[in-house]
Amino acid sequence: MPLPTHDTLMKTHPLQGQYPDKNGHFGFYGGRFVGETLMSSLMDLETAWNEAKADPAFMGEFRSMLANYAGRPTPLDFAERLSNHIGGARIYLKREDCAHTGAHKINNVVGQGLLARRMGKKSVIAETGAGQHGVATATIAARFGMSCKVFMGAEDVRRQAPNVLRMRLLGAEVVPVTSGTSTLKDAMNEALRYWVSEVENTFYIIGTVSGPHPYPVMVRDLQRVIGDEARRQMLEQVGRLPDLLVACVGGGSNAMGLFYPFLDDPCAMLGAEAAGEGLDTPHHAASISGGSPGALHGAMTYLLQNDEGQIQEAWSISAGLDYPGVGPEHALLHDLGRVRYEGVTDREAVEAFKLLCKFEGIIPALESSHALAAALKEAAKRPRDQAILVCISGRGDKDLDHITAYMKANNL
Amino acid sequence: MNRIDQTFQTLAAANRKALVAYLTAGDPDFDTSLQILRTACDSGVDVIELGVPFSDPTCDGPVIQVASDRALKAGMSLSKSIRLAAELRKTVSTPIVLFSYYNPLFKYGLERVAKEVQEAGVDGLLVVDLPPEEAGPLTAALAGKEIHLIRLAAPTTKPDRIRMLADGAGGFLYLITRLGVTGTGGLDYADVAKHAAAVKAVCPHPVCLGFGISTGADARALAPVADGLVVGSALVRVIAQAPAGSDIPALVAVKIRELREGLDAR
Numbered sequence: 076m077p078l079p080t081h082d083t084l085m086k087t088h089p090l091q092g093q094y095p096d097k098n099g100h101f102g103f104y105g106g107r108f109v110g111e112t113l114m115s116s117l118m119d120l121e122t123a124w125n126e127a128k129a130d131p132a133f134m135g136e137f138r139s140m141l142a143n144y145a146g147r148p149t150p151l152d153f154a155e156r157l158s159n160h161i162g163g164a165r166i167y168l169k170r171e172d173c174a175h176t177g178a179h180k181i182n183n184v185v186g187q188g189l190l191a192r193r194m195g196k197k198s199v200i201a202e203t204g205a206g207q208h209g210v211a212t213a214t215i216a217a218r219f220g221m222s223c224k225v226f227m228g229a230e231d232v233r234r235q236a237p238n239v240l241r242m243r244l245l246g247a248e249v250v251p252v253t254s255g256t257s258t259l260k261d262a263m264n265e266a267l268r269y270w271v272s273e274v275e276n277t278f279y280i281i282g283t284v285s286g287p288h289p290y291p292v293m294v295r296d297l298q299r300v301i302g303d304e305a306r307r308q309m310l311e312q313v314g315r316l317p318d319l320l321v322a323c324v325g326g327g328s329n330a331m332g333l334f335y336p337f338l339d340d341p342c343a344m345l346g347a348e349a350a351g352e353g354l355d356t357p358h359h360a361a362s363i364s365g366g367s368p369g370a371l372h373g374a375m376t377y378l379l380q381n382d383e384g385q386i387q388e389a390w391s392i393s394a395g396l397d398y399p400g401v402g403p404e405h406a407l408l409h410d411l412g413r414v415r416y417e418g419v420t421d422r423e424a425v426e427a428f429k430l431l432c433k434f435e436g437i438i439p440a441l442e443s444s445h446a447l448a449a450a451l452k453e454a455a456k457r458p459r460d461q462a463i464l465v466c467i468s469g470r471g472d473k474d475l476d477h478i479t480a481y482m483k484a485n486n487l
Numbered sequence: 488m489n490r491i492d493q494t495f496q497t498l499a500a501a502n503r504k505a506l507v508a509y510l511t512a513g514d515p516d517f518d519t520s521l522q523i524l525r526t527a528c529d530s531g532v533d534v535i536e537l538g539v540p541f542s543d544p545t546c547d548g549p550v551i552q553v554a555s556d557r558a559l560k561a562g563m564s565l566s567k568s569i570r571l572a573a574e575l576r577k578t579v580s581t582p583i584v585l586f587s588y589y590n591p592l593f594k595y596g597l598e599r600v601a602k603e604v605q606e607a608g609v610d611g612l613l614v615v616d617l618p619p620e621e622a623g624p625l626t627a628a629l630a631g632k633e634i635h636l637i638r639l640a641a642p643t644t645k646p647d648r649i650r651m652l653a654d655g656a657g658g659f660l661y662l663i664t665r666l667g668v669t670g671t672g673g674l675d676y677a678d679v680a681k682h683a684a685a686v687k688a689v690c691p692h693p694v695c696l697g698f699g700i701s702t703g704a705d706a707r708a709l710a711p712v713a714d715g716l717v718v719g720s721a722l723v724r725v726i727a728q729a730p731a732g733s734d735i736p737a738l739v740a741v742k743i744r745e746l747r748e749g750l751d752a753r
Contacts, residue, residue, distance in 0.1 A: 098620050108589055108616045110546040112641035112663060115648070254552060260543065267545045272667035274643060369590045370616070371543060383564040384594030385542040 090338040094407060099288020100375075102410065104403035107287040108370040109267075116274045121289040123194050128296065133189065140185045141300060144218070145175045147182075149301075151308035151464075156434040157451075164457035166450060167317065169305045169466045171329060172439060178469030179301060179329045180211040184280060186297035188215035191278035198222040198273075201280045202266040204231055204259035204325070205395030205442065206238025207469055208282030213247035215280075223247040226266040228258040231394045237473050256388045259325075259398045263372050283326025284402030287373025291402050298332025305464060306336050317464035319343045319453055323446040324416065325360070325396035327405045329468035334414060343415075346405060347449035349391035350418025360389035362401040363409050363416040376403040392421035392481060393441035395469075423448040425478060425487055428471065440469035441478065489633050490582035490610045491658040494533055495693045495714060504750050505533040505659075505715025506706075507695055508743065509586065511554040512537050512571050513563030514726055519735055520558075521574055523726065526736035528579040531747035535575070536613065536717065539568045539587035546588075546615045548670030550720040553727060565591040565600075569607050576608030584611035584637060584658070589621075597628035605632050611658045613637040619655060637661055642682060646689075653690035659714065660690050664698045670720045671701035680712040687713070706749030718746055 094101045099121075107117055127133040141147040150170040158166045171179035191199055199221050203209030209225040216223035225242055229251040232239050242249050255261035263286075270279045281290045284298070309316055320337055322330035324346040334344050351359035359365055362377040369378040371386060379387040379399035389399040408414040424441060427448035431437050439447060443466065450465040457463070471478070481487070498505055508527050513520050524535060540558040544551060565587070572583050585604055592600050592614065604612065611634060617625065622636065629636060635657030640649050642665060653660055664679045679696065687694050696709055697717030706716055725742050729735045 106621050107618060108621055109618070110615055110641070110663075111618060111639040111652075112643050112666060114618055114641070115643040115645055255543065264543050264545045268548070268668045271546070274666060367594070369594050370588075371590060372545070373616075378590070380590070380594060382594070383566065384591035385559065385564070386590070387542075 090413065091335065094404065095288065095292050099292065101291070101404045101407040103368070104375045104406040105288060105291055106375050107373060108375065109287045109373045110271065112271050113274060113287070117287055117289070124190060124289055124293050127190055127193055133193065137186055137189055140189070141182065145181045145185055146173065147300065148304045149173045151305055151312055154435050157430060158454065160430070160434055161451055161454045163454040163459065164318070164461035164463050165459065166454055167309070167313070167462060167464045169301060169333065169464060171301060171466060171468045172437065172443070172470035176207070176211045176214050177472065178207040178211070178440065179298065179332065180208045180282060181214070182300055182332070183282065183294050183297045183328060184208070184211040184215045187278070187280045188219055191221065191280070192219055194278065196276065196278040198276060199278045199280050200224045200226065200266055200269060201282060202226045202259065202262040203282065204262070204397055205393065205440070206231065206235040206242070206473060207395060209247070209249070210238050210241045212280050213242040213245035216247060217245045224250055224269070226250050226252055226262040226269065228256070228262045229253045230257040231259065234394050234477055235473055258389070259394070260386065260389070267372065283328040284331045284404060285326040285372060285374060285400060291374065291404055294328055295331045295335055295404060298328050299335045301329060301332035301466065302334060302336035305333060309464065313462060315462065316340055316342055318457070318461040319345060319463045321345045321347060321446050321450040321453065321463060322466040323347045323396060323442045323468060324401060324405060325349065325398050325442065326400070327402040329466050331402060331404055333466045338413065344413065345449055345453065346414050346416040347419045347445040348416055349393055349396035349445055350420045351390040351392070353420055354418045358390035359418065360391040360396050360398060361418045362399060363405065364418045368406070371400050374403045376406045377401050392424065392477070393445065395440070395442040396445065417449055419445040419448045421481070422485065425481055427451055428478065429487070437467065438471040439467050440471045441474045443468045489635060489658065490580065491534065491584070491635055494582050495659065498533065504710045504713065505693070505695060506531060506743070506747055506750055507534040507536055507715050507717040508532040508722055509536040509538055509717060509719030511540055511551060511558050511723060512568035513540060513558035513561055514554045514723065515557050516561040517563070517567065517571060521571060522736045523739050524575050525578060526740050527743055528581040530740040530743040532581060532743060533715065534582045534584060536584045536586045536719070537568065537572055539565050539585060539591055541588040541591060544588065546668055548668040548720060550724050550727065551669050554723045565595050569603050572604070572609050573607035582610040583608065584613050585609050586613045586615065589614050589617045592625065597625050601628040601632055601634065605634060609634060611635040611637050613661065615639070619652065639663060640686060642666060649686055650689050653686070653692065656690070656692045659693040659695050660686070661717065662686055662694050662696050662713070664696050664700070667698070669698055672699055674699045674705060676708045679709060683712040703745040703749030706746045707752045710750045716750060
């Protein structure tokens with residue numbers, strides 16, 4: 076599918092502020108597909124969030140913590156040597172890897188942590204895949220003196236050992252989840268089960284633009300700082316908006332955060348999904364490119380599932396993208412043709428990872444390497460006077476053992 | 488008249504309470520599951536709640552999670568669950584409620600689900616992760632059919648919402664007794680009784696209690712405060728723990744008789 080032109084975009088404008096509706100629907104997607112026990116808490120959370128968002132003192136504290144604790148704004152960085160190597164469009168990097176805890180996840184967690192405190196909750200829980208969201212949640216729990224439990228698939232505990240250590244150092248309890256496929260989806264199942272038993276005292280900090288309403292819109296609102304900053308930085312440093320934005324999409328929070336402030340601008344957008352060993356194999360995690368609509372973890376969205384609605388195992392080298400669903404707003408943006416979603420294989424991601432290390436001295440996360448790979452392909456096709464903005468959503472230190480093993484096994 | 492309504496009317500006239508038995512469809516396999524269901528209907532169960540196995544049962548505790556896995560591994564699916572209901576309907580008149588998560592129904596096609604469950608002789612659908620706000624499409628698909636959409640209420644549900652849920656309920660209102668997922672234990676009888684009384688006061692339909700009810704003593708304690716009790720994990724556990732080669736339907740029947748006696752004690 077070609078990238079949408081400016082004219083076709085204008086038919087759906089303005090997109091900002093149009094979604095979701097009052098029940099959390101992004102067109103056909105989103106909503107609240109949960110057991111009745113959680114409904115009251117989700118409604119209370121929605122009310123609390125709407126009040127907090129409208130409270131200048133709350134938002135002032137959020138901005139102040141992002142600046143002084145999380146280290147924002149993160150840089151916008153021209154990748155000159157990498158751009159020269161590719162020989163096409165100029166590539167700019169939004170450096171979320173420079174944020175405290177090493178990924179964009181901290182933005183959302185600072186906001187939800189402040190909201191939990193405002194609501195008087197003393198304990199927080201989270202699910203995590205790569206461990207970045209778990210580390211961010213453990214970090215904010217330490218900062219606010221809250222108790223913290225992080226649910227993590229047993230397989231991911233193994234793949235992401237450094238982050239498990241970090242969470243424990245920060246005082247969080249890491250709960251290995253062995254049900255189902257022992258990955259992110261099962262961690263989220265278990266977090267939901269725990270939450271329903273402790274719903275009155277516990278704040279569930281969901282790490283992506285997924286889950287039941289109001290999480291997708293709340294997390295988007297907290298992550299849009301990525302795009303707001305990048306838009307301002309592009310205008311200040313480059314004097315123009317980018318022609319193309321690229322971000323990786325697992326649940327899709329860094330992508331939603333980057334894309335949202337640009338939705339009504341004449342900028343094309345590309346979401347890089349994890350194609351694992353290829354979209355023509357069963358081993359991928361590309362819910363939009365290789366899935367179909369359905370309801371999971373509280374939202375209607377695109378899912379990897381069989382003909383009878385059983386959820387299928389996602390597969391990716393990157394634990395953070397290894398999820399069989401995607402945020403509902405991405406599902407809508409796909410259907411509207413506003414964002415193109417494309418698969419990037421494990422191998423392509425690792426090759427892009429190596430290039431960024433070699434040409435820019437930046438070690439990106441495996442998740443972000445998917446975005447970079449998609450951006451490099453586009454850059455090669457475009458002239459020098461075009462600008463591509465890529466979100467480097469996190470740093471890759473956590474992935475080093477895993478990547479080294481992969482390179483060895485695949486002669487890379 | 489819908490078999491669920493008929494059953495509750497008959498029970499009320501006799502001043503008796505309903506025993507609603509949840510069993511996972513196809514656990515441990517299709518044929519054994521059918522035998523267990525038939526035996527259950529002969530052993531004092533008033534309503535069968537037939538659970539469609541799902542890969543991600545977020546509302547269920549470990550016992551039903553594992554049962555779901557067992558059934559899926561034995562090749563179970565929504566279409567086969569409907570076929571199991573149809574087989575059961577050939578020999579029993581007990582009302583059957585098909586219990587499911589929304590995704591298998593949605594993916595199968597709601598119109599197709601409505602048509603096939605009606606043909607199978609199913610009397611109600613209970614979709615555990617489908618609050619009324621999201622139930623429009625399924626309600627539309629069920630229009631004109633003799634199938635109730637069973638609603639749930641929870642300990643966290645506020646009074647206004649209880650009234651909304653009760654008003655639109657079909658068949659009976661499933662009142663969740665405590666926080667958490669399905670599974671045994673954790674009940675505070677006095678708390679449950681208080682909550683049940685408040686809900687019954689505003690609900691024009693029978694109210695059945697579920698979650699955590701697992702013994703004859705539980706049944707005896709809670710029977711007076713509701714119109715029926717739902718037992719799931721306690722029955723499913725009997726299947727899970729049955730020694731190899733044992734007569735599983737007979738073991739399940741023993742547990743059902745224990746619950747029945749508790750329920751009928753005065």
